[in-house]
Amino acid sequence: MGIVPTLFQRLFIATCTTALLGAVSTIPAQALDGKWCKDVHIRFFVGGAEGDAFGTIVYNGAKLAEADLGPKVDYVFSRWEVELMTQQLREAVAVKPDGIAMMGHPGDAAIMPLAEQAAKSGIKMMYQNVPVPEVMAAFGGGYVGAQQQQQGRALGAEAIKLAGLKTGDKAIMIGPFDNENRGARERGTVATLKEAGIQVIQITDTSEWASDPNLAIPVITAALLNNADVKAVGYPGGQMLGNVPTYMQAANKKPGEIFNFGFDTSPQIVEAFKDGWVQLTADQQPFLQGYLPILSLCQQVVLGLAPMNVDTGAGFVTPKNYEMVAKLAQQSLR
Numbered sequence: 001m002g003i004v005p006t007l008f009q010r011l012f013i014a015t016c017t018t019a020l021l022g023a024v025s026t027i028p029a030q031a032l033d034g035k036w037c038k039d040v041h042i043r044f045f046v047g048g049a050e051g052d053a054f055g056t057i058v059y060n061g062a063k064l065a066e067a068d069l070g071p072k073v074d075y076v077f078s079r080w081e082v083e084l085m086t087q088q089l090r091e092a093v094a095v096k097p098d099g100i101a102m103m104g105h106p107g108d109a110a111i112m113p114l115a116e117q118a119a120k121s122g123i124k125m126m127y128q129n130v131p132v133p134e135v136m137a138a139f140g141g142g143y144v145g146a147q148q149q150q151q152g153r154a155l156g157a158e159a160i161k162l163a164g165l166k167t168g169d170k171a172i173m174i175g176p177f178d179n180e181n182r183g184a185r186e187r188g189t190v191a192t193l194k195e196a197g198i199q200v201i202q203i204t205d206t207s208e209w210a211s212d213p214n215l216a217i218p219v220i221t222a223a224l225l226n227n228a229d230v231k232a233v234g235y236p237g238g239q240m241l242g243n244v245p246t247y248m249q250a251a252n253k254k255p256g257e258i259f260n261f262g263f264d265t266s267p268q269i270v271e272a273f274k275d276g277w278v279q280l281t282a283d284q285q286p287f288l289q290g291y292l293p294i295l296s297l298c299q300q301v302v303l304g305l306a307p308m309n310v311d312t313g314a315g316f317v318t319p320k321n322y323e324m325v326a327k328l329a330q331q332s333l334r
Contacts, residue, residue, distance in 0.1 A: 035070025037298035041097040043074045044294065045085065047105070047129060049211055050077050053266040054238045054286055056332045058128070061290025062101075069298050080210040082106045082179065086114070093117050099297030104130030104143075107181040115139040124300045126293035126307060129286075130182045142307025144292045146284040148181070151313045152188025155234070155261065155282045158316055159189075160196050162280055163232050163259035167197030171232040172223055174203045174216075174240065185263070186236055201227060205236055213243035217250050224251040224258075235262030238281075242268025245277045265317055265329040273322040283325070285312040287333055 044062050048055030059075065066073045076092065078085045086106045093100070093114050100118060102111070104127045115135045118125055125141035130148060135141065165171065171193055175186025193200050203223060209216045224230060224247075235241040241262035248258065255276030263282045272278035289312060296308040317325060328334035 037302055038070035038072075040071040040099065040298055040301045041074075042071050042099045042101065042294060042297050043076060043092040043095065043097045044101045044290075045076045045078065045088070045103045045128075046290075047078060047080060047085075047103045048239075049079045052077075052080075052211070052239065053242060053268065053332075054264055057266075057286040057334070058290040060332055061287035061292075062294055063290070065291040065294035065298075069295065071294065071298055073294065078103070080105065080207045082110070082182075082207070086110045089114050093121065093123065096121050096123060098301045099124040099126065101126045101128060101293035101297060103128060104132040104145075105179070105182045107179065108132050108134035109180075111135050112138065115141070124297050124307070126296050128289040128293050129284075132181060140307065142293075142296055142309050144289050144296070144308060144310045144312060146185075146282075146313035147311055148185035149188040151263075151282055151284065152185035153192045154313075155263070155280070155316075156189040156192030156196075158282075159232060159234065159259065159261045159280055160193065160198070162318065163261075165193070165196065165198055165232060165259075168199070169232075170199045170201065170227060170230050171234065172201045172203060172220075172227070172230055173234040174205050174220070175234075175236040177202055177204050186234070189234055201230070205240070210237055210239050213240045214246065216240060216243075217247060220247045221250045224253065230258065232259040232261065235260070237262065238264030238266045238269060241278060241281060242266045242272060244272050245275065248277060265325055265334055267330045267332070269317075270322060270326045270329045273317070273319055274326075276319075279319060281317045283314045283317055283334075285314050285334070288312045 046055045046059050076088050082105045089102055111132055112135050119139040127141055127143045129145045131143045173190050176183040190200050244260045260278045261280035265283055292308055292310055299305040300307055325334045
């Protein structure tokens with residue numbers, strides 16, 4: 001026999017149900033719609049050129065967020081050129097969208113005055129891939145991406161371990177060392193290597209190398225020929241790391257003769273792992289750097305939520321585990 005509720009219990013249940021329904025009714029109607037962000041206009045910075053290996057993964061993440069949530073999204077491609085990004089951000093602020101998802105490559109100093117203008121116009125800001133802590137401290141916004149210096153240092157430590165590097169060994173590290181914010185990652189790798197007593201040859205890259213990694217062939221080849229005892233080479237991004245077979249063959253090196261390491265995954269990097277050219281990469285999950293900034297901007301504009309701050313540094317891919325991410329990398333999702 002079931003238990004018959006008392007009058008008090010029935011009144012209590014009715015009161016709670018009414019309160020719950022009342023609470024639900026205060027949620028904006030659009031939040032219950034599958035496209036609850038459909039009235040929001042966002043300008044999203046992809047970073048690279050169209051078809052760029054890393055940028056394509058970011059773009060795919062952003063496109064899925066657009067499809068899931070329904071905002072109107074304008075996509076901006078910058079060829080990884082910081083001056084172009086800055087100009088494009090100036091144009092984005094002038095358009096006055098509801099939100100902007102900005103690559104942090106230009107750095108705090110360049111972005112600061114534009115972030116101030118955005119704040120005065122009520123534009124919500126998110127940053128991805130490269131953090132701009134001073135800008136965020138002054139004018140708010142969130143960040144989705146790896147913490148540059150921490151990830152760089154972690155990669156250096158992992159490279160030392162896996163490559164068996166010792167005091168007195170020589171390595172090459174390529175990176176945007178003159179960019180204060182973006183170069184923090186590669187400077188972190190160099191610092192860790194040097195602290196272990198490793199001699200590091202630093203090569204400053206250019207944004208053009210990210211767009212066309214073949215442009216770096218003469219420089220990398222010359223560095224390897226002039227330093228025949230180099231045991232490891234580090235690369236600043238997936239475009240160049242995926243081009244390692246070309247660099248090594250140009251320098252008459254065989255697979256595994258030099259320990260090649262860097263950042264990101266891509267179909268080219270997966271093949272380089274498979275063929276023995278690449279031995280280590282740090283994964284920063286660029287798909288999340290596309291999806292989450294749009295999700296966060298929608299939540300800020302529609303629901304009044306605080307901006308997200310997410311560290312996407314996921315760990316390392318090596319010859320032992322690269323097959324776990326190979327399929328997704330080949331689909332430009334990981």
